[in-house]
Amino acid sequence: MRGSIPFLAVGLALALALLQAGPSLAASGHDQERPLVAAASNMRYALAELTRQFSQETGIEPRLSFGASGAIAQQILRGAPYELFLAADAAHLAQLRESGHMTGEGRFYAMGRLVLIARLDSPLWANATDGDALGSLAAATNEGRIARFAIANPQTAPYGAAAAEVLRAAGLYERLKGKLVIGETVAQATHYALAPDVDGGLVALSLALIPEIAGRSRHIVLPERLHAPLCQPMALLAGAGEGARRFHDWLQSDTARTVLQRFGYAAADERCN
Amino acid sequence: MDWQALELSLRLAGTALLFLLPIGLLIGRTLAYGKSRHRHWFEAAIALPLVLPPTVLGFYLLEGFGADGPLGALYGRLFDRPLAFSFEGLVLAAIIFNLPFAVQPMARSFEAIPPDIRNAAACSGLGPFRSFLRIEVPLALPGILSAMVLCFAHSIGEFGVLLMVGGAIPGETRTIAIAIYDRVQAFDEAGAARMSAFLLLMSLLAIGASYALTRRKADDRR
Numbered sequence: 503m504r505g506s507i508p509f510l511a512v513g514l515a516l517a518l519a520l521l522q523a524g525p526s527l528a529a530s531g532h533d534q535e536r537p538l539v540a541a542a543s544n545m546r547y548a549l550a551e552l553t554r555q556f557s558q559e560t561g562i563e564p565r566l567s568f569g570a571s572g573a574i575a576q577q578i579l580r581g582a583p584y585e586l587f588l589a590a591d592a593a594h595l596a597q598l599r600e601s602g603h604m605t606g607e608g609r610f611y612a613m614g615r616l617v618l619i620a621r622l623d624s625p626l627w628a629n630a631t632d633g634d635a636l637g638s639l640a641a642a643t644n645e646g647r648i649a650r651f652a653i654a655n656p657q658t659a660p661y662g663a664a665a666a667e668v669l670r671a672a673g674l675y676e677r678l679k680g681k682l683v684i685g686e687t688v689a690q691a692t693h694y695a696l697a698p699d700v701d702g703g704l705v706a707l708s709l710a711l712i713p714e715i716a717g718r719s720r721h722i723v724l725p726e727r728l729h730a731p732l733c734q735p736m737a738l739l740a741g742a743g744e745g746a747r748r749f750h751d752w753l754q755s756d757t758a759r760t761v762l763q764r765f766g767y768a769a770a771d772e773r774c775n
Numbered sequence: 776m777d778w779q780a781l782e783l784s785l786r787l788a789g790t791a792l793l794f795l796l797p798i799g800l801l802i803g804r805t806l807a808y809g810k811s812r813h814r815h816w817f818e819a820a821i822a823l824p825l826v827l828p829p830t831v832l833g834f835y836l837l838e839g840f841g842a843d844g845p846l847g848a849l850y851g852r853l854f855d856r857p858l859a860f861s862f863e864g865l866v867l868a869a870i871i872f873n874l875p876f877a878v879q880p881m882a883r884s885f886e887a888i889p890p891d892i893r894n895a896a897a898c899s900g901l902g903p904f905r906s907f908l909r910i911e912v913p914l915a916l917p918g919i920l921s922a923m924v925l926c927f928a929h930s931i932g933e934f935g936v937l938l939m940v941g942g943a944i945p946g947e948t949r950t951i952a953i954a955i956y957d958r959v960q961a962f963d964e965a966g967a968a969r970m971s972a973f974l975l976l977m978s979l980l981a982i983g984a985s986y987a988l989t990r991r992k993a994d995d996r997r
Contacts, residue, residue: 538944546961565945568960577942581842581857689960714962 537746538583539564542571542590542734543687544614544661544706548765549588555761556752562745570687572658578603578739585746588736588753590614590688591660592774595735608737610770611753612762616664616729617710619695619721620702627720635722636672642701643674652683652694652703661688664729665704671728695719707766733774734767776969779946780954787862787950788930791869795877795926798870800919803881804911822879824872829935832872836940840864860942865950868940872933873926880925884918885911917989924985928978 541549546568557563567584569577575594578584579601588611589595598604618635620626625647630638642648653669654662662684669675685691688706695703696719710721738750752758759769806818824832840847840859846867850858858864888911896906912919934952941948943957951974958967 540942543960567943567945567949568957569943574942577860579842580837580840580844580859581847581851582860582942583857583944687960689962693959693962712962714964 534743534745535562537562537564537585537743537749538567539586539588539746539749540567540569540574540578540582540584541588542574542660543568543689544590544708545588545734546689546709547712548708548762548767551765552753552758552761553749555757556749560748560752562748564745564749568687568689570655570658571660573686583741584739585742586736586738586750588734590732590734591663592733592735593660595737598737598739603740604737605740605742606738608735609750609754610733610735610774611758612734612767613770613774614661614732614734614767615707615726616661616668616704616724616732617707617721618702618724619692619705619710619715619719621696621698621719624701626702630722633722635724636668636728638722639702640672640674643677648678648681648701650683650694650700651678651681652685652691652697652700652705654685654688654691654705658686659688659691660732661704661706662691664732667729668704668724711766731773733770735774776973777949777951777954777958777966780949780951780970781973783862783946783949784931784951787865787869788927790866791873791930792923792927794866794870795873796919796923798874799877799881799922799926800912802874802878803922804885804907806878806882807885818878818882822875825875829872829933830939833868833936833939836868836871836936840867840940859940860944860948862947865937865941865948868936869930869933872936873929876925876929877922880918880922881915884915887918888914920988921985924981924988928981932974932978 539549539553549566553564553566564586567574571590571594574582574584574587574589575597578587578598587595587598592608592610595604595608599608618626618639626638626642628647629641629645653665656662656666666675669678683691683694683700683703685694689709691703692705692709692715694700695705696715704724707721707723709715710719736750736753738746742750763769802821806814811817837859838844840850840857842848842851842857842859844859847858850856850863858867892910892914893906896910901909931950932952933950934956937948937950938953938956941950941953943949943953949957951970955967955970955974958964958970
């Protein structure tokens with residue numbers, strides 16, 4: 503009986519030691535050198551490269567947190583301490599502007615593109631024509647070659663809303679409705695789109711270009727006229743520190759624009775305003 | 776391997792444990808020896824996190840912890856920082872979702888102590904507090920220890936509640952379980968596989984140790 507009291511003592515001591523070893527509980531306000539950035543999940547890959555280059559230039563290392571734009575906006579409304587928000591659409595920023603969580607107006611930093619994607623051996627490609635994403639999808643749908651099809655959640659993810667818009671306009675939505683696999687974010691939808699039992703999906707070009715994805719899939723870019731432009735705005739949030747401000751400005755530089763282009767984004771143009 | 780996330784998870788589990796031990800002892804003992812006719816409802820309320828979906832629990836906690844929520848607003852006024860999306864918020868969430876894991880094993884092992892022994896302690900002149908420390912706690916130790924191991928492992932493994940209450944802020948609220956999800960989302964399957972294997976091994980060791988301790992106690996008693 504007495505033998506196990508030391509166990510408890512050691513356990514408690516360990517817990518205490520861990521507490522002491524970690525940074526102090528209260529010391530996590532804004533850190534100039536490590537600003538906290540929240541970003542829509544379509545930016546996952548591009549933003550990793552952007553922060554790498556930015557850190558090399560300035561020594562500032564942004565901390566990144568990804569999610570669906572709608573979910574991040576909800577978090578900010580409830581007091582999440584993000585300093586810069588790279589959203590996937592303007593609707594969610596409007597909400598934050600009204601509630602006073604934003605400083606300034608926000609800037610469009612990129613325009614995204616939607617692609618039809620599927621793994622290389624998907625039946626979707628059986629009768630596909632290069633350059634005709636919608637025609638290929640319509641053919642596969644009408645010939646019953648699609649059992650499951652992935653898009654992001656139209657309610658919370660702008661790429662999901664664009665995907666739903668495309669499917670509706672093409673008259674495919676009703677036919678695919680029971681077969682849709684809904685990802686919480688466009689990154690998750692991309693995962694689903696390439697899963698063994700799923701025959702394809704409509705996702706972001708920026709994710710289709712990731713080497714791990716590009717290596718085992720094929721994609722066709724959709725014409726921009728098929729959906730409302732995917733203008734992506736960013737905004738400094740109330741309480742943003744100097745590091746966040748510098749990153750915000752740097753993201754509008756030519757260096758950043760070149761990187762964004764390489765990852766499948768176009769520069770934001772007048773359609774965004 | 777995301778060491779920062781692992782360290783955060785261990786720190787979270789350790790901190791929650793410091794609170795859960797006294798809370799569990801107090802509530803567990805009260806439930807075991809209490810005479811109230813309504814204690815079943817009290818016990819049911821504590822067991823709720825076992826049956827509620829993490830999303831429901833996470834939703835209510837977020838409502839309470841958010842800047843506009845009652846606890847979040849109070850905390851913000853006191854410390855000038857949000858409770859949701861902070862480490863402290865995660866600790867509070869971990870205490871709540873671990874309550875049944877702390878209380879139930881402890882209550883069961885307090886119940887298992889024969890009343891004769893407690894009566895004998897009282898007859899020998901031990902006050903309630905000394906009787907608790909010298910007689911009850913040593914006898915209930917297997918239950919207390921396995922409750923602590925379960926809570927520790929559960930804190931490290933919990934995902935849904937922590938994601939909803941904490942976001943996924945690196946170094947602040949991105950625990951190891953959330954980091955694994957994040958790796959999968961980032962298409963880094965090798966990274967996710969490494970961390971998952973590590974967590975699997977650690978959980979097996981923790982539960983195995985808990986069972987071994989309980990078994991040894993049972994053997995001691997024979």
